[in-house]
Amino acid sequence: MAVPLYQAKAEFFRTLGHPARIRVLELLQDGPMPVRDLLAAIDIEASSLSQQLAVLRRTNLVTATRGGNTVVYALSTPDVAELLLTARRILGEMIADQGQLLEELRVPSAKEVTA
Amino acid sequence: MAVPLYQAKAEFFRTLGHPARIRVLELLQDGPMPVRDLLAAIDIEASSLSQQLAVLRRTNLVTATRGGNTVVYALSTPDVAELLLTARRILGEMIADQGQLLEELRVPSAKEVTA
DNA sequence: TATGAATATGAAGAATTTTTCAACTCGTTG
DNA sequence: CAACGAGTTGAAAAATTCTTCATATTCATA
Numbered sequence: 001m002a003v004p005l006y007q008a009k010a011e012f013f014r015t016l017g018h019p020a021r022i023r024v025l026e027l028l029q030d031g032p033m034p035v036r037d038l039l040a041a042i043d044i045e046a047s048s049l050s051q052q053l054a055v056l057r058r059t060n061l062v063t064a065t066r067g068g069n070t071v072v073y074a075l076s077t078p079d080v081a082e083l084l085l086t087a088r089r090i091l092g093e094m095i096a097d098q099g100q101l102l103e104e105l106r107v108p109s110a111k112e113v114t115a
Numbered sequence: 116m117a118v119p120l121y122q123a124k125a126e127f128f129r130t131l132g133h134p135a136r137i138r139v140l141e142l143l144q145d146g147p148m149p150v151r152d153l154l155a156a157i158d159i160e161a162s163s164l165s166q167q168l169a170v171l172r173r174t175n176l177v178t179a180t181r182g183g184n185t186v187v188y189a190l191s192t193p194d195v196a197e198l199l200l201t202a203r204r205i206l207g208e209m210i211a212d213q214g215q216l217l218e219e220l221r222v223p224s225a226k227e228v229t230a
Numbered sequence: 231t232a233t234g235a236a237t238a239t240g241a242a243g244a245a246t247t248t249t250t251c252a253a254c255t256c257g258t259t260g
Numbered sequence: 261c262a263a264c265g266a267g268t269t270g271a272a273a274a275a276t277t278c279t280t281c282a283t284a285t286t287c288a289t290a
Contacts, residue, residue: 054268
């Protein structure tokens with residue numbers, strides 16, 4: 001079953017399209033981290049985190065290695081960090097533009113974006 | 116209702132996570148294009164394309180301007196093209212790695228990726 | 231103005247993805 | 261070896277997203 005490239009791309013982006021998964025990737029930018037720590041940082045049920053980690057593993061965005069009792073995750077390539085950076089920049093600009101627009105229109109936003 | 120940044124990011128990626136939407140963005144990289152042409156290029160029902168265009172509009176990734184009887188779409192910022200480029204590169208590398216792995220293992224892939 | 235072409239929208243059902251909960255695997259330690 | 265802690269997995273229910281189809285809009289033109 002051949003998968004056209006544009007569909008592969010869509011799948012790729014879709015795997016980035018989940019809050020927990022994004023957070024995991026961002027945490028891993030600073031280096032490998034055991035599940036325990038991810039769990040502490042993300043505030044989500046252990047089981048749910050595992051599921052999302054499984055998604056990231058399946059798509060080869062991260063790797064997991066078991067050390068004794070704990071499992072340590074890491075980005076499988078630093079490129080991911082770069083992609084996140086680009087996305088962050090674009091999002092920043094888009095939000096800035098919107099903010100500017102809102103400013104111009106003097107309309108209070110119903111849904112503000114914070115850090 | 117405040118939206119935390121990591122959630123905004125997830126939403127952003129999710130809107131890229133659909134084959135038709137990716138195709139639209141890629142087609143628009145070469146410049147603005149009327150719906151008619153998008154429709155001809157994408158092979159999807161007109162109504163369905165409209166829905167996806169609406170998603171892209173809502174997230175401000177594209178802009179639509181009506182000229183007489185036709186509506187022309189355009190990327191709202193060239194940054195989007197850059198993001199797609201980065202993603203394309205990463206995907207290429209990831210697929211290459213997988214291909215290499217498969218090669219090493221001499222295992223035929225069940226699901227090949229083509230252009 | 232009536233008709234037609236291009237595009238958009240609303241709503242219902244179909245399909246996918248998330249969440250949740252119980253059960254399970256692996257090492258560790260008592 | 262039994263009991264425990266760390267993670268993972270499977271399956272069903274809950275939530276979201278897609279497709280589809282009928283109906284609207286909007287402009288052009290007969």
